[in-house]
Amino acid sequence: MTKYSGADIGFLLVGGYSVHSYMTAVEENHEAILEETTVLGDAWESKAFVNLRQFAMNASGFYDDGVGASNAALVGMAGNSLVACLGFEGNTVAKKFLGFEGPVQTTYRRTATRGALHKAAADYRGSGKLEEGLVHWPLATVSGATADGTRVDNPASSALGGSAYFQVPVLVLGGYTNLALKVLHSSDDISYPALVSATVVTAAPAAERVAVTGTVNQYTKGQYTFTGAGTGQSASIFIGFKRN
Amino acid sequence: MGRPTYRILVELSYPTDPAVLARLRAHEGVPWEERGMVVHLPGELVADVPEESVPWLLEQGVLERVTDVDTEPELVAGAPVVGVPWLGHSGGSEEPAGGIS
Numbered sequence: 001m002t003k004y005s006g007a008d009i010g011f012l013l014v015g016g017y018s019v020h021s022y023m024t025a026v027e028e029n030h031e032a033i034l035e036e037t038t039v040l041g042d043a044w045e046s047k048a049f050v051n052l053r054q055f056a057m058n059a060s061g062f063y064d065d066g067v068g069a070s071n072a073a074l075v076g077m078a079g080n081s082l083v084a085c086l087g088f089e090g091n092t093v094a095k096k097f098l099g100f101e102g103p104v105q106t107t108y109r110r111t112a113t114r115g116a117l118h119k120a121a122a123d124y125r126g127s128g129k130l131e132e133g134l135v136h137w138p139l140a141t142v143s144g145a146t147a148d149g150t151r152v153d154n155p156a157s158s159a160l161g162g163s164a165y166f167q168v169p170v171l172v173l174g175g176y177t178n179l180a181l182k183v184l185h186s187s188d189d190i191s192y193p194a195l196v197s198a199t200v201v202t203a204a205p206a207a208e209r210v211a212v213t214g215t216v217n218q219y220t221k222g223q224y225t226f227t228g229a230g231t232g233q234s235a236s237i238f239i240g241f242k243r244n
Numbered sequence: 245m246g247r248p249t250y251r252i253l254v255e256l257s258y259p260t261d262p263a264v265l266a267r268l269r270a271h272e273g274v275p276w277e278e279r280g281m282v283v284h285l286p287g288e289l290v291a292d293v294p295e296e297s298v299p300w301l302l303e304q305g306v307l308e309r310v311t312d313v314d315t316e317p318e319l320v321a322g323a324p325v326v327g328v329p330w331l332g333h334s335g336g337s338e339e340p341a342g343g344i345s
Contacts, residue, residue, distance in 0.1 A: 148257075148276050184257065190268050191258035191297035192281075193306040215304060 010091025015082035016205025017073030023061030060121035101128030133242030137222035175230025
């Protein structure tokens with residue numbers, strides 16, 4: 001058993017923006033939708049699960065008008081459906097993260113108070129799934145032409161597909177054509193076919209969730225590649241994968 | 245008879261160095277950067293896929309055995325995964341056009 005704290009929040013990525021370093025609190029909650037089934041003659045209320053779930057999320061912290069900072073990530077986004085990822089156990093391969101398929105930002109609040117720094121906060125309502133996956137490429141800056149991440153070893157293969165989460169807060173192509181992000185998988189840790197790919201990225205911020213069906217082999221890993229040729233390329237990337 | 249030839253159907257990476265393969269077959273942890281992985285794109289013909297991988301790669305539709313060639317196919321040497329961009333492959337690309345916005 002391990003306890004975690006705010007110091008273990010490895011990342012909060014919303015629509016390709018990395019905002020955890022501006023936030024002081026983040027909360028998610030998900031619930032099952034119930035219908036009351038109490039009828040005449042019952043002495044106690046009864047409810048039934050209607051096979052429907054929903055989630056909500058909110059984040060609050062400091063207002064910052066820098067490039068890619070909290071205001072840029074939150075202003076003008078109300079009504080938008082975004083892909084979000086929260087690393088609540090740290091920023092390390094195989095640690096758990098929460099993947100939000102399509103939270104819609106419902107509110108953005110900016111608060112100014114005498115004797116205090118300005119604050120910023122946003123609320124999101126779920127549209128789609130809330131999933132608990134594993135980090136495959138921790139949020140980090142990369143500058144090589146291509147590389148593979150550390151493998152994640154599942155006890156066995158699975159047959160129900162999964163979902164990959166890709167986030168790119170910063171991208172400098174340096175003459176390269178685009179940045180390709182993938183999740184690979186393997187049965188023997190020797191050969192690795194591609195399992196799922198993001199749409200190639202040509203500008204940041206960018207975020208995408210891609211679902212895959214069928215077999216997911218025992219070993220999985222993230223991979224990035226700058227396609228083409230150039231110099232001085234770099235990117236901040238995150239790759240996560242949820243095995244169904 | 246040479247080694248069987250396969251057509252790549254899904255982008256595939258694997259090591260070809262016999263020493264690396266021997267270490268992997270011995271379940272020795274080999275860092276990725278030491279594996280000398282090569283990458284092949286869909287459409288390429290190869291004959292150096294690690295033999296223990298072939299059954300599951302065929303089963304999962306990553307490879308298909310080439311049986312309809314009258315002449316020796318032109319095999320493609322894969323490019324190392326680490327440090328080398330993928331341009332220059334003769335195979336197709338699975339990458340869709342356009343970027344994420």
